[in-house]
Every structure is written in C-alpha cells, then in structure tokens.
Amino acid sequence: MESQWRRFCADRWRRLGSRERRQLEQGLGVGDTLSVCVGELRSEDMAVLAQLSAQYSTQKDPRVELDFKQRGNALFKQKDYIQAVASYSKECLVDIERAQAHNYPHELLHKILARRTACLQHLGQADGASDLGSREKLGVTAVPRIQTKPTDRGAPCRQTKTSRILCNISPSIAVRSDSSRGRHFIATEELRPGQVLLQEEAFAAVLVPEGTRRELFPNEDVYCHHCLEQTELPVPCLTCSFSSYCSELCQECAWNQYHWLECSLGGLLLALGTFSQLALRTVLLAGLQQVEKAEKLESGAGQWPSGECSVRMNPDHRVELSSCSRTSGAGDEMPRDSQSRYQMIHSLLTHTKWQTPEHRFLCGLTTAAVCQEIRRMGLESQLVSEWLELDAVSVQGQGLRILGVALLRHLLQLGCNAQAITTFRDTGVGHSHVTEMEEVRIATAFYSTVSLLNHSCEPNTSITFHNTTITVRASQHIPAGQEVLHCYGPHLSRMAVRARQRALRLQYFFHCQCTACVREEGTVGMDSVLGQFLCSHCGMELQDSEEAHYTCPTSSCGLIISKQALFQQVKEVKGQIGVARHLSTQHPDEALRLLCECQQLAHTLLSNRHPLQGEIEDCLAQVYASQGNWLAAAQHLRKSKDLVQIRYGAQSVELGKELFKLAQILFNGHVVDEALTVTVQAENLLSLHCGAEHEMVIELREMKSCLRTLASQFAVSPNFNHKE
Numbered sequence: 001m002e003s004q005w006r007r008f009c010a011d012r013w014r015r016l017g018s019r020e021r022r023q024l025e026q027g028l029g030v031g032d033t034l035s036v037c038v039g040e041l042r043s044e045d046m047a048v049l050a051q052l053s054a055q056y057s058t059q060k061d062p063r064v065e066l067d068f069k070q071r072g073n074a075l076f077k078q079k080d081y082i083q084a085v086a087s088y089s090k091e092c093l094v095d096i097e098r099a100q101a102h103n104y105p106h107e108l109l110h111k112i113l114a115r116r117t118a119c120l121q122h123l124g125q126a127d128g129a130s131d132l133g134s135r136e137k138l139g140v141t142a143v144p145r146i147q148t149k150p151t152d153r154g155a156p157c158r159q160t161k162t163s164r165i166l167c168n169i170s171p172s173i174a175v176r177s178d179s180s181r182g183r184h185f186i187a188t189e190e191l192r193p194g195q196v197l198l199q200e201e202a203f204a205a206v207l208v209p210e211g212t213r214r215e216l217f218p219n220e221d222v223y224c225h226h227c228l229e230q231t232e233l234p235v236p237c238l239t240c241s242f243s244s245y246c247s248e249l250c251q252e253c254a255w256n257q258y259h260w261l262e263c264s265l266g267g268l269l270l271a272l273g274t275f276s277q278l279a280l281r282t283v284l285l286a287g288l289q290q291v292e293k294a295e296k297l298e299s300g301a302g303q304w305p306s307g308e309c310s311v312r313m314n315p316d317h318r319v320e321l322s323s324c325s326r327t328s329g330a331g332d333e334m335p336r337d338s339q340s341r342y343q344m345i346h347s348l349l350t351h352t353k354w355q356t357p358e359h360r361f362l363c364g365l366t367t368a369a370v371c372q373e374i375r376r377m378g379l380e381s382q383l384v385s386e387w388l389e390l391d392a393v394s395v396q397g398q399g400l401r402i403l404g405v406a407l408l409r410h411l412l413q414l415g416c417n418a419q420a421i422t423t424f425r426d427t428g429v430g431h432s433h434v435t436e437m438e439e440v441r442i443a444t445a446f447y448s449t450v451s452l453l454n455h456s457c458e459p460n461t462s463i464t465f466h467n468t469t470i471t472v473r474a475s476q477h478i479p480a481g482q483e484v485l486h487c488y489g490p491h492l493s494r495m496a497v498r499a500r501q502r503a504l505r506l507q508y509f510f511h512c513q514c515t516a517c518v519r520e521e522g523t524v525g526m527d528s529v530l531g532q533f534l535c536s537h538c539g540m541e542l543q544d545s546e547e548a549h550y551t552c553p554t555s556s557c558g559l560i561i562s563k564q565a566l567f568q569q570v571k572e573v574k575g576q577i578g579v580a581r582h583l584s585t586q587h588p589d590e591a592l593r594l595l596c597e598c599q600q601l602a603h604t605l606l607s608n609r610h611p612l613q614g615e616i617e618d619c620l621a622q623v624y625a626s627q628g629n630w631l632a633a634a635q636h637l638r639k640s641k642d643l644v645q646i647r648y649g650a651q652s653v654e655l656g657k658e659l660f661k662l663a664q665i666l667f668n669g670h671v672v673d674e675a676l677t678v679t680v681q682a683e684n685l686l687s688l689h690c691g692a693e694h695e696m697v698i699e700l701r702e703m704k705s706c707l708r709t710l711a712s713q714f715a716v717s718p719n720f721n722h723k724e
Contacts, residue, residue: 034367037364186482198472202446348417371400457512573601588626679703
C-alpha cells in the first residue's frame with residue numbers, strides 16, 4: 001500500500017482503543033477482523049483517504065493532451081524520433097476520442113476514423129485498425145459509447161484475443177505431498193536444462209504504476225492494463241484518464257470483467273496501492289457467487305463437485321493441497337477452469353497467526369474503506385444484482401459483506417503469495433551503441449499452480465513472462481525424483497545466509513532449510529561469493545564477525561573498522577557509478593574521471609572479486625562503447641563478464657546478459673571470430689532461461705547469421721588484446 005496511507009493507518013493503530021487492540025492481538029478470523037475494522041472506520045478516515053485520492057485524480061483532463069505534445073517535442077529535440085511519434089500519437093488519439101464523444105459531424109466522421117485506422121495499422125495495432133476500418137466501410141455511425149455496468153460477465157474475453165491455456169503442466173513433473181515439504185512438484189523423469197515445466201495464465205494481474213518515478217513512458221503508458229501487452233498507441237478508457245489498453249477488445253473485456261467498478265473508484269485504488277487493487281480485481285473476476293461458494297466451503301457449509309481440490313497453505317512452505325480424487329498425473333490433478341483456480345487462491349492461508357496485529361488492522365481498515373466507498377457511490381446494488389440470487393441478499397449489505405471478507409482475505413494472502421511479473425527493458429541510459437537490458441517489475445499477479453513451487457535459495461528453475469503468462473523452465477539437469485524448486489527472492493548469489501533467512505522469515509514465516517542454507521550454516525557475515533573488504537593498512541581481506549565491525553586477520557596489523565563505515569563507502573562508490581552512467585554519452589571525459597576515482601577507491605577498499613569491481617568495469621565499457629572505442633570497451637567488459645560468472649555461475653541468466661552485451665561490442669568492432677563464439681554462448685544461455693523466442697535470443701540469432709557471412713570475408717579478425 002502507498003506509504004502515506006500506511007503511515008496514517010499506523011497512527012490510527014496507536015490511537016486504537018484497548019478493547020479493539022486486544023481483539024486484534026488475539027488473532028481473530030478474517031470475518032471478525034473485518035467487523036472490528038468496520039466498526040473503527042471513521043468519517044475522518046474517509047476524509048483523509050479522499051485527500052490522498054485527489055493526488056491520483058483519474059478524471060479526464062485536457063491538459064494531459066498538452067503534456068503529450070510537450071513530451072513529444074522534447075523527444076524530437078533529443079532525436080528520439082520513435083518515442084516522439086508515440087507521444088504525438090497519444091495526443092492524436094485523445095483528440096479523436098474527444099471528437100467522437102462530442103458528436104463529431106457524421107459527414108466528416110470517416111476522416112478521423114481513417115486517420116486513426118492509418119495510425120493503428122502503422123503501429124501494428126491490427127485489432128483496432130480492422131475494427132475501425134470495417135466500421136467506416138460499412139458506414140456505421142459511431143455513436144459515442146457510454147460505459148455502464150455489464151449485463152454479461154464477459155468471461156470468454158480472455159480467450160478471444162489469443163487461444164491461451166490457463167494452465168499447462170509438463171507430464172515430466174508431478175505433485176507429491178509429505179509432512180516436511182507439504183504439497184510440491186517433483187521430476188518424474190530426468191529433466192534437461194531449458195525444458196518447459198509449467199505455463200500458467202495469471203488469475204488476476206494489476207499493472208504497477210511508475211508515475212513520476214520514470215521520466216518518460218512509465219508502465220501505465222506502455223503496457224495494456226488488461227493483458228500487459230506492450231503497445232505503442234494505447235486505447236484509453238472512455239471514462240478515466242489512467243487505464244489504457246492495447247486494443248478495443250481488451251478495453252471491452254476489462255470493462256465487462258472488473259473495470260466498470262475500478263473506474264468509479266478511480267484515485268482511491270491508486271492511493272491504496274497495487275495489492276488493494278489486485279485483491280479487489282481477484283474478487284470481481286471470480287464473481288460473488290463463486291466467492292460465496294468458496295466461503296461456505298471454507299466454513300464447512302458447502303461442498304465442491306467430485307474431483308475438485310481444496311488448497312491449504314503450509315507455514316513452512318508455500319502451499320499444501322488436500323487429497324485430490326484424481327491421481328493419474330500432475331495435469332489431471334491441477335484445476336484449470338476458473339472456478340477451481342479461484343478455489344486454490346481463496347484457500348491459501350492468510351497467516352493471521354504470524355502477521356502482526358498492526359498489519360491486520362491496516363488491511364482491515366483498507367477493506368472497510370473500499371466497501372464504504374462502494375456504498376457511498378451507489379455501486380452496491382450493481383455489484384450484487386446479477387451475481388447473487390435474491391434469497392442470498394435478503395439481509396441488507398450481505399453482498400458487500402461477502403466482497404469485504406474476500407477482499408481482506410486476499411490482502412492478507414498477498415504478502416506471501418503475490419508474484420511479481422517482470423520483463424527485460426532497455427535501460428536507455430545514454431542511448432549507447434550497446435543495448436543494455438534491465439529486469440523490471442511491471443505488474444503483480446495471483447497464480448494458483450505456481451504457488452505449489454517450494455523455495456530454494458539455490459533453485460533449479462528459472463521463470464519468464466509473456467504478458468500475464470508465466471513459464472517455468474528447468475535451469476539445470478534435474479534427475480528423476482528430485483524436487484522442482486523456485487526462488488522466492490532471496491538468492492545465495494545476492495544475499496548472505498543470515499540475510500536470506502531473515503528476509504524469508506519476515507515475509508514468508510518459515511526458516512529455510514534448502515541445500516544452500518544448510519551448506520552455509522555456521523558461517524558468519526558475507527559469503528565469499530559476494531566479495532570481501534580489504535584492510536587499508538596491509539591489504540589483507542578483512543574477516544567478518546557477529547559484531548558490528550570487521551577485523552584484519554594479520555596479527556601485526558589488527559585493524560578494526562565498523563561495518564557501517566565500509567558500507568557507506570560502498571554506497572558512495574555506487575552513487576558515483578550511477579552518475580557516470582548518465583554522463584557516458586554527453587560528457588564521456590567527466591564519466592571516465594569519476595570511474596577512475598571509483599577504481600582507485602575500490603582498489604584499496606574491495607577484493608578483486610567484489611561485485612562492485614564488475615560494475616565499474618561494466619560502466620567503463622559503456623562509456624567507451626558510446627564513443628565507438630570497441631577495443632577498450634571489450635577489454636573492460638571481459639573483466640565484468642568474468643566477475644559476473646564468479647558471482648552467479650557459468651549457467652546463469654546474469655552471465656547470459658553480460659555475454660549479450662559483449663557480443664554486441666565485438667560485433668560492432670568486426671571481431672568476427674570471437675564475436676561468433678560469444679554470440680553462440682549468449683544464445684545458448686539466454687535460450688535456456690528465457691526461451692528461443694525472447695527478443696534478445698532473436699537478436700543474437702540475427703547477429704550469428706550475419707557473423708557467419710562476414711567470417712568468409714575476413715580471414716583474420718582485428719586483434720583485440722585481452723589485457724590492458
């Protein structure tokens with residue numbers, strides 16, 4: 001949730017009455033927790049939330065069009081013509097939508113429709129272009145559409161655009177259960193690296209807004225708010241200024257399924273944060289009838305049809321299913337229809353026993369506020385009219401109560417079960433000659449089947465995303481009978497064992513006993529893989545301790561230095577590297593000066609295998625590449641690549657990305673032989689982790705084809721000395 005609302009709720013918790021505080025500290029159930037928080041919701045709370053919501057206004061604003069034009073002008077001056085066209089196109093789209101909404105003369109309507117069709121076709125928006133083109137051809141009058149509460153649930157919409165499979169599990173893995181690991185996946189036969197094990201469509205996903213955190217084209221302007229397809233010319237919601245889509249089909253599906261309500265709540269959901277919106281969207285996608293049925297099953301008052309599964313969360317792992325009637329294979333056991341998938345999500349544990357009373361109060365007050373706003377706006381009757389039978393709503397507010405309990409349940413679940421949807425995006429730093437990709441979070445989602453994967457700090461799988469579909473691949477050979485494991489975040493190559501254990505305990509409420517943690521137990525401080533600090537007196541590697549300092553192991557020296565002081569120096573070096581990256585193109589001399597200072601400090605502060613040494617070399621390579629000095633760039637990037645391999649391993653996706661950059665530098669420098677070798681290595685690694693159709697892999701294949709042609713023209717490649 002957004003920090004302002006979180007801080008306000010923290011203050012409300014401190015002012016909470018002693019009786020209510022005791023109730024929440026006793027670990028009430030979801031329904032009782034909601035009752036306490038509904039009773040505590042004050043008009044002053046709603047007034048504060050209204051003020052916060054006003055900061056995220058989603059009303060249509062003519063000034064937005066001017067902003068698109070100004071951004072386009074700025075991009076044009078920077079000679080970033082592709083992005084400038086996209087910004088101008090947004091301005092044009094706003095104009096056309098406004099013209100249609102204000103009864104544009106029918107005899108002239110074909111002109112703006114033709115203009116929009118041409119834009120859509122030029123930018124590859126075939127769905128919208130064909131729809132508008134046929135409308136113009138048939139002479140259909142474009143009456144302004146007024147979006148209202150849908151009369152049809154619109155469930156098939158997700159399957160209309162592309163024939164997606166909700167969940168597809170390889171026959172080479174199966175679900176097993178035991179007392180120590182709960183419900184989990186194992187390999188039924190030997191799995192090869194890169195083999196696809198599981199593909200699943202998100203039950204619900206919400207785009208993570210970036211807003212002012214990203215200067216140009218944040219997530220909400222780049223990706224479809226329904227399917228997460230990247231789009232250059234988004235189709236906006238006709239009612240609000242925030243949501244936009246890749247096509248009119250997604251726009252309509254989103255409206256029918258959930259946006260009819262989310263749109264009315266507007267800035268309130270943005271003020272509350274992504275988790276609140278995802279919890280609400282999950283309920284709306286399931287439908288209140290399905291939610292009510294799941295609640296009855298939870299309380300023991302209902303029964304699912306034969307063959308359906310009930311899911312329970314294991315505090316020590318991720319998910320535990322009760323026995324399923326079908327056991328012929330993983331694919332048969334796993335529910336694939338919307339009803340069964342929602343039951344799996346609904347039944348994930350809320351961990352109320354382990355979550356703090358303050359956090360439960362935060363979630364409860366948030367839920368109460370959302371329900372209150374729905375009632376205030378008169379949306380309650382629309383919410384329950386079609387999805388609950390009349391006898392189920394005989395008690396006033398029963399429908400809103402069902403929504404509230406489910407909403408609170410999902411809010412409590414999300415801390416342990418939310419899945420970040422990520423993508424590789426060009427950093428765009430300096431617009432250098434070498435594409436540098438960064439992995440960024442664009443959405444948060446609920447996945448039912450992926451939740452079965454247990455955690456390991458040294459996983460044997462890797463995951464990638466295509467829009468809302470997650471793909472799980474084997475990242476190494478997995479022998480038959482071995483468990484299929486996924487990393488929840490804390491990874492041995494990025495965090496020391498104590499830090500990993502602490503992070504997993506705080507967020508997931510279990511003590512990790514994976515192979516890596518067991519192997520490292522008894523060690524203290526940072527792992528050797530993560531690098532060491534050096535003694536400023538004698539140059540020896542400092543020893544970590546349980547205390548707040550490092551010590552020099554040399555008896556004649558005996559230097560003792562605080563960890564805080566060393567970490568502050570590392571922070572300063574990282575800051576300088578960041579500044580140098582932004583100066584790399586426009587002010588390369590200044591960037592090199594800063595990096596030279598970083599090198600000098602790192603030489604006396606850090607061991608030669610510390611990750612920061614690699615970051616300095618990588619940045620130096622970027623500066624030289626922006627100047628077209630491929631020889632110097634290659635020399636520095638080789639050093640960075642070696643350090644990445646030491647830290648992450650020879651089969652890591654991180655090494656694949658570093659090889660991808662090195663391949664581009666060697667390609668641009670016409671170092672044909674080495675470039676071809678590196679290109680093949682990068683292609684193999686990235687195919688293993690990301691699949692053969694990933695954009696980086698496709699580019700590498702094109703480079704490889706070109707290099708093989710060049711190989712016949714260059715008998716000897718230019719000599720790039722590997723040493724400076």
